[in-house]
Amino acid sequence: MILPEKKERENRFKLALRMGLPIFFLGLLSIFIFLNQPAKDITSSFYIGATLILAIMIYFFLYMIYRGFDERITDPITNTFTREYMYKYLKKEILKENYTVMLVSIENLHSINETYGIKNGDIVLKRTVREITKFLYSKGIYNFPLGHIKGGDFLIGLEESKDEYLSVMDLMCLKFSSFLINNIEVQIVGSIIDNNFSKNLDYMIDYLFEQQSLKKSSKEIIKDEDMIDPNDLEMSIIDAIRNSSFKIYSQSVYDKNGNIFLDDLSAKLMIKDKVVHQKVFIPVVNRLGLAKEYDLMLLDEVAKKISLDDNICSFSISPTTVREAHFLSYMKSLMDSYPAIKNRVVFLLSEIDYYNNITRYSQTIQSLRRMGISIAIDRFGEYHSSSLYFREIEVDMVRFDSRYTKNLKSERYKKVLKGLHESVNSLNSRSWIKMVEDEETYEIAQEIGIDIIQGKYLDNLKER
The missing domain is CATH 3.20.20.450 (EAL domain)
Structure with a gap:
């Protein structure tokens, strides 16, 4: 199970507690009041109050279910973090002394969707996530945040500086530069940066996409000595x-x-x-x-x-x-x-x-x-x-x-x-x-x- 799936399970458990506990206590309170009320003394106002409590319980229950849709932290297609949650997560992580962010993109996803259909495009997204995860596991890298940013673009957060992962990324991009999923050719390209460049996530992501663009057009990428804060x-x-x-x-x-x-x-x-x-x-x-x-x-x-x-x-x-x-x-x-x-x-x-x-x-x-x-x-x-x-x-x-x-x-x-x-x-x-x-x-x-x-x-x- 990858980190986003673990976090999604934790999030759903916390959501279930938030939904269930208030209703449970309201129910207990209603039973306690009912049991401590002599039957002969029960009046119409009690039934009205009980009905109101029940209505509030039902409303609260439905409201929390509705809110639960907004609080999903994983993408339903890829089971990776949503963009909103990934950004929130990384903004905290990059404040550490050394932290690396990697961008991995399916370069030809648009062509795959156009040629083979969106359903096959979704299969490519799922399988690509699985292959990337499997590869990183094989290199001894576990429990990393992985988020679906848009289209075929995924962000990966990694502890330590980018020097620790440059060779890993190069090997991954070489291995997956052109591989087949259900006889569909998939082309992967990657870029990497760490928080020595900046501790502002927006700047880091902009830089990663610029590097991707340069790689796709076969231009020379920006070297470390050319970078300015x-x-x-x-x-x-x-x-x-x-x-x-x-x-x-x-x-x-x-x-x-x-x-x-x-x-x-x-x-x-x-x-x-x-x-x-x-x-x-x-x-x-x-x-x-x-x-x-x-x-x-x-x-x-x-x-x-x-x-x-x-x-x-x-x-x-x-x-x-x-x-x-x-x-x-x-x-x-x-x-x-x-x-x-x-x-x-x-x-x-x-x-x-x-x-x-x-x-x-x-x-x-x-x-x-x-x-x-x-x-x-x-x-x-x-x-x-x-x-x-x-x-x-x-x-x-x-x-x-x-x-x-x-x-x-x-x-x-x-x-x-x-x-x-x-x-x-x-x-x-x-x-x-x-x-x-x-x-x-x-x-x-x-x-x-x-x-x-x-x-x-x-x-x-x-x-x-």
């Missing part, structure tokens, strides 16, 4: 954005003839004289609802930079900012202030979820293009939405996801990229790849005819 991070990021405290880095991007085509810009915030990478601060910016403020700050700095040189510059901007009601008027005002930026700015747009009001989005994109802003769809081949947007919206460039570049020496990837390049060109857009690191990859890109090439190999080539 989240209690300080939020206020520091707000201050950095309000004070425009950041550095802009650029990398030259080349056309197929080896000439510099544009500078690709990226920003890093300066917090307490430390350079903070986007992978650290962008999730916080989004969570705090500061994406628009950050984008506009960056836009203003880019406009100043372009006004001082002759280069075309590209940079990533949030599609939600672009779709904001007053963004077009802001851009008109900015271009009036910095007329030199016309035809010299490239917006790189990408997002995980597809925006359904595609007509409005397309109209906004075309308005920007008419102003002299070039539009590039980024992360093509990683985010499904990027492919859908390219199908629906006219753009100037398409930047392929870096996994195409990394696998370009594979004949299959080469043929796929060639086909995509031809499709992009046929729709009057330019193809763009990044992270070209060596001569062979560069030569394959040229052979395919990729229009825009970016990477360290070309930078080193120019330095020779």
